[in-house]
Amino acid sequence: MRVHPSSSDDRRPASVRADAPLGEFSHCHEGILSRLEAFADLPALIAAAARARERASEALFLFEDIVIEHHADEESELFPAVLRWAEPGEELDGVRSMIRRLTAEHRSIEKLWQKYRPAVEAAARGKAADLPKDAASELVSAYVAHATFEEEVFLPLARDILSRDDAHMAALGLSLHLRHAPRIPGYI
Secondary structure, X not given: OOOOOOHHHOXXXXXXXXXXXXXXXXXXXXXXXXXXXXXHOHHHHHHHHHHHXXXXXXXXXXXXXXXXXXXXXXXXHHHHHHHHHOOOOHHHHHHHHHHHHHHHHHHHHHHHHHHHHHHHHHHHOOOOOOOOOOHHHHHHHHHHHHHHHHHHHHHHHHHHHHOOOHHHHHHHHHHHHHHHOOOOOOOO
């Protein structure tokens, strides 16, 4: 019959203790459990990544298909119409000044967009994107300030100028319609 020595009789170093292999299993379990906690976060991270791709795609559509086209409409249709029908003198000078400001803001907003566009495109494709934390707020702030001025100052004046004659407003509406009407190829 074999007798096990008591722990007080165990004079072996800790590295060669009889239960040392079991400790390795315990340490391994600790590592596995801590990594499983990180794994548990994965569904939320995947959902966040999907939302980021969706938002980036929406931003691409917004700027490429809406904002830039909107600026072109204003510059080719609205601004010339208001300039054409503004009263000579102070009103016309004010309109010119506002249009210079609005056009400069268009270029500034578009330049900001071009600066951040590559990162937004990468994010839309699910790739790593280096988009500075303040990029969105910088672009949003610039556009909000621009739209606020246009809505509160320029468009009310444009409405006053163009509504002096119903034909002026109708002409603007027609030119916008023709600008956006589908192109029908002619017969050859």
